[in-house]
Amino acid sequence: MAKAPVLTPQADDFPRWYQDLINKAELADNGPVRGTMVIRPYGYGLWERMQQEMDARIKRAGAQNAYFPMFIPQSYLTREAEHVEGFAPELAVVTHGGGKELEEPVVVRPTSETIINEYFSKWVQSYRDLPLLINQWANVVRWELRPRVFLRTTEFLWQEGHTAHATYEDARAYASMIHTDVYGDFMVNVLGIDVVLGRKTVRERFAGAVNTLTLEGMMGDGKALQMGTSHELGQNFAKAFHTQYLSGEGKQEHVWQTSWGSSTRMVGGLIMSHGDDSGLRVPPRLASVQAVVLAIKGDDAVIAKVREIGAALEAAGVRVVVDDRTDTPFGRRAVDWELKGVPVRIEVGPRDLEGGTAMLARRIPGGKEPVSMDALVQLVPSVLEEDQALLLRQSRERREARTVDVKSIDEAVEAAGTGWGRISWADLGPEGEAKLAEQGVSVRCLIAADGSVPAADDQPGNIAIVARAY
Numbered sequence: 001m002a003k004a005p006v007l008t009p010q011a012d013d014f015p016r017w018y019q020d021l022i023n024k025a026e027l028a029d030n031g032p033v034r035g036t037m038v039i040r041p042y043g044y045g046l047w048e049r050m051q052q053e054m055d056a057r058i059k060r061a062g063a064q065n066a067y068f069p070m071f072i073p074q075s076y077l078t079r080e081a082e083h084v085e086g087f088a089p090e091l092a093v094v095t096h097g098g099g100k101e102l103e104e105p106v107v108v109r110p111t112s113e114t115i116i117n118e119y120f121s122k123w124v125q126s127y128r129d130l131p132l133l134i135n136q137w138a139n140v141v142r143w144e145l146r147p148r149v150f151l152r153t154t155e156f157l158w159q160e161g162h163t164a165h166a167t168y169e170d171a172r173a174y175a176s177m178i179h180t181d182v183y184g185d186f187m188v189n190v191l192g193i194d195v196v197l198g199r200k201t202v203r204e205r206f207a208g209a210v211n212t213l214t215l216e217g218m219m220g221d222g223k224a225l226q227m228g229t230s231h232e233l234g235q236n237f238a239k240a241f242h243t244q245y246l247s248g249e250g251k252q253e254h255v256w257q258t259s260w261g262s263s264t265r266m267v268g269g270l271i272m273s274h275g276d277d278s279g280l281r282v283p284p285r286l287a288s289v290q291a292v293v294l295a296i297k298g299d300d301a302v303i304a305k306v307r308e309i310g311a312a313l314e315a316a317g318v319r320v321v322v323d324d325r326t327d328t329p330f331g332r333r334a335v336d337w338e339l340k341g342v343p344v345r346i347e348v349g350p351r352d353l354e355g356g357t358a359m360l361a362r363r364i365p366g367g368k369e370p371v372s373m374d375a376l377v378q379l380v381p382s383v384l385e386e387d388q389a390l391l392l393r394q395s396r397e398r399r400e401a402r403t404v405d406v407k408s409i410d411e412a413v414e415a416a417g418t419g420w421g422r423i424s425w426a427d428l429g430p431e432g433e434a435k436l437a438e439q440g441v442s443v444r445c446l447i448a449a450d451g452s453v454p455a456a457d458d459q460p461g462n463i464a465i466v467a468r469a470y
Helices: 014-024 041-060 081-090 113-123 168-189 236-241 265-274 300-315 330-340 350-355 373-401 409-415 425-438
Strands: 028-030 037-039 071-073 093-097 100-108 132-141 155-165 196-199 211-218 224-234 244-246 252-254 256-263 291-295 320-323 344-348 357-362 368-372 403-405 420-424 442-447 463-467
Touching: 014 265, 037 041, 037 155, 041 132, 041 155, 041 168, 041 265, 081 236, 113 132, 113 155, 113 236, 155 168, 168 196, 168 211, 168 224, 168 256, 211 265, 211 373, 211 442, 211 463, 224 236, 224 265, 236 256, 256 265, 265 373, 291 300, 291 330, 300 320, 300 344, 300 350, 300 373, 330 344, 344 350, 344 373, 350 357, 357 373, 368 373, 373 403, 409 420, 409 425, 420 425, 425 442, 425 463
Parallel strands: 291 320, 291 344, 403 420
Antiparallel strands: 028 037, 071 100, 093 100, 132 155, 155 256, 196 211, 196 442, 211 224, 224 256, 244 252, 344 357, 357 368, 420 463, 442 463
16 A cells, blocks of 8 residues: 655645645644644744844844834824724734723734834934834734634734835835845845745735835745735825924925835745645755754764764854754654755765765755765755755746736636736726736736836836735
């Protein structure tokens, strides 16, 4: 009888494969309250690496980290009408505390534009205080009706940036820079996902923004996932919260603002973009464990050698784990590391030791081959870079192969059954977008004819990317 697969094959049931992988790779569990999740150590290690890479880019962009309360007076949200309307269905509201009914209900943070503006209005007095560039790493709560671990959860982790500028041009340029130099660079060059950078339509725009820039990734099943967004807020929140500054000419002016965020949803994107029927495939630049050195048997000489190899790789800058748990069968350990997607496995047993070789298994392209132990320290870093490039190339090739040009709503819906459609925005327009939405297909973003981010919704030649989305 054939052995049952460890994971449900993607081709049989992609959602079940996704859930199987999260469980078997020990990434997360469902929390006790519907829609919440418990992130397990290996899954949190992936998020920590995302944080480190993103935080470095955010700081290079000039922003500083701060922290704001998770409880927000309900009255703050009502000051910006479009904002409160957009978030009202998702709010968690606290009405009692300390055994008493609160004088004013408080909202558990769904996003922080309102509370941060309350303090921006205190901190900004003069043009000398601008630009004010703040980021926070925090949790947020949005009551999710159709939860899926990492993709849509009632509570999730994220970073949210908030900035205030003296001019519209400065704010717009900063939102664009975050879009490309922080998010775009990280997602392409670290996550290895060939995201499309574009502009959201008015229908899909963030509540309270005047423009939303997005990064859309194609997952393994052809659906789209919004990986991050950067918003131009104009002066909407500044006027609602009286965030003003004294200009060099001695006039009181409202600031111009941005906000931008990315979340643990990126872990879901990583899984669905790179995972296969054997488990995760983690991009080497992201991986918390880039290489694992496994002792096949509990021979003293073998144990000593795997520890020696691990120390040498670590000294060479490789993030490495030595697995000398020989009380657990080797086959089980190898499958576990494969499920977790560690890019490189180095396997050493008594015979390998005699021959001066180790078995090098590469998770991303697959396959294994014997390699001289003396060559490992030089070979592994170059292998990791090769495999990083391979993941990005595979991501790009999948998107290009499964994206087709269409000319009608019917063709767009058909294209969204297996991938993405590209249709002229002039032919589709807001009315066509609404008709697509009735069939579960959305305009993920607008791009210019040359693939760049368009300056305006109605720019001639804009192309709409349409897809079914998570």
